[in-house]
Amino acid sequence: MSRVLLSGENQITNGYRSGVHNGVDVVKKWYQQDTIIAHTDGEVVQVQTGIPNAQGSTGTRSYGNYVKIKHKDGYYTLYAHLRTVYVKKGDLVSRGEKIGYMGDTGNAYGVHLHFEVRNPSDRRIDPTPYLDKDLPGEEQKYYYESYDNVKRKWLPKVAIDTTEYAGNFQNAMGGIYLDKYRIRVHDKTKGYWLPWVENRSDYAGNLGNEIDGVQIEGVVYRVHIKNGSWLAWVSKVDETNEGYAGIYGKTIDAIQIKYR
Numbered sequence: 471m472s473r474v475l476l477s478g479e480n481q482i483t484n485g486y487r488s489g490v491h492n493g494v495d496v497v498k499k500w501y502q503q504d505t506i507i508a509h510t511d512g513e514v515v516q517v518q519t520g521i522p523n524a525q526g527s528t529g530t531r532s533y534g535n536y537v538k539i540k541h542k543d544g545y546y547t548l549y550a551h552l553r554t555v556y557v558k559k560g561d562l563v564s565r566g567e568k569i570g571y572m573g574d575t576g577n578a579y580g581v582h583l584h585f586e587v588r589n590p591s592d593r594r595i596d597p598t599p600y601l602d603k604d605l606p607g608e609e610q611k612y613y614y615e616s617y618d619n620v621k622r623k624w625l626p627k628v629a630i631d632t633t634e635y636a637g638n639f640q641n642a643m644g645g646i647y648l649d650k651y652r653i654r655v656h657d658k659t660k661g662y663w664l665p666w667v668e669n670r671s672d673y674a675g676n677l678g679n680e681i682d683g684v685q686i687e688g689v690v691y692r693v694h695i696k697n698g699s700w701l702a703w704v705s706k707v708d709e710t711n712e713g714y715a716g717i718y719g720k721t722i723d724a725i726q727i728k729y730r
């Protein structure tokens with residue numbers, strides 16, 4: 471599961487060789503282009519824009535349009551040759567957040583992402599192992615919890631991206647607490663969407679009222695219908711039927727969340 475491409479796919483087209491090629495080149499599988507996402511939470515510390523394709527260029531210009539992010543514990547990730555950059559220096563970004571689009575700016579022969587990982591001394595290390603896992607010392611755990619309307623209590627918290635889920639089949643869910651990500655729920659009893667929740671001390675829902683829709687930004691999520699089954703995973707938030715999890719009028723009794 472790629473941590474740097476939105477699709478979750480990546481195909482290595484040019485590997486890391488210390489001193490020769492200090493990063494790894496990736497495309498989406500079958501050489502397709504993709505949106506670039508932040509590997510891990512961090513602060514954007516460098517951005518370069520306005521560079522065209524410049525084959526044979528050296529130094530910083532050879533990276534083309536790029537984004538460099540500083541992470542907790544001092545590690546950095548760098549994303550080069552972008553066609554478009556969506557962030558600016560000083561921005562705080564979250565894991566999975568869109569930061570740009572793949573391109574061929576700078577010293578690039580064909581569209582791809584050149585991805586680097588740098589240690590706290592800013593030395594480039596082999597990024598290959600980190601294409602699909604946490605940086606050293608960076609393991610992040612975020613949790614979610616659901617409120618059981620029948621038991622009238624919050625159920626034990628569950629880590630995002632595990633095989634576990636929050637909820638009790640058969641017992642209507644009345645609220646969802648989620649670390650970090652924006653969430654809102656559709657109140658089945660009232661028949662409308664409740665406000666977005668982004669304050670981490672708050673939860674989504676009216677405890678005691680049933681929920682029949684969920685929207686969460688930045689992750690992939692699915693819900694289980696009471697007396698039914700799991701619905702399809704949802705990876706976006708919009709007004710279409712694919713832009714939320716749930717079926718209006720049908721009670722949700724469980725939710726599962728994973729990273730994209």
Ligand SMILES: [Zn+2]
Binds near residue numbers: 484491494583585
């Ligand atoms: Zn490269």
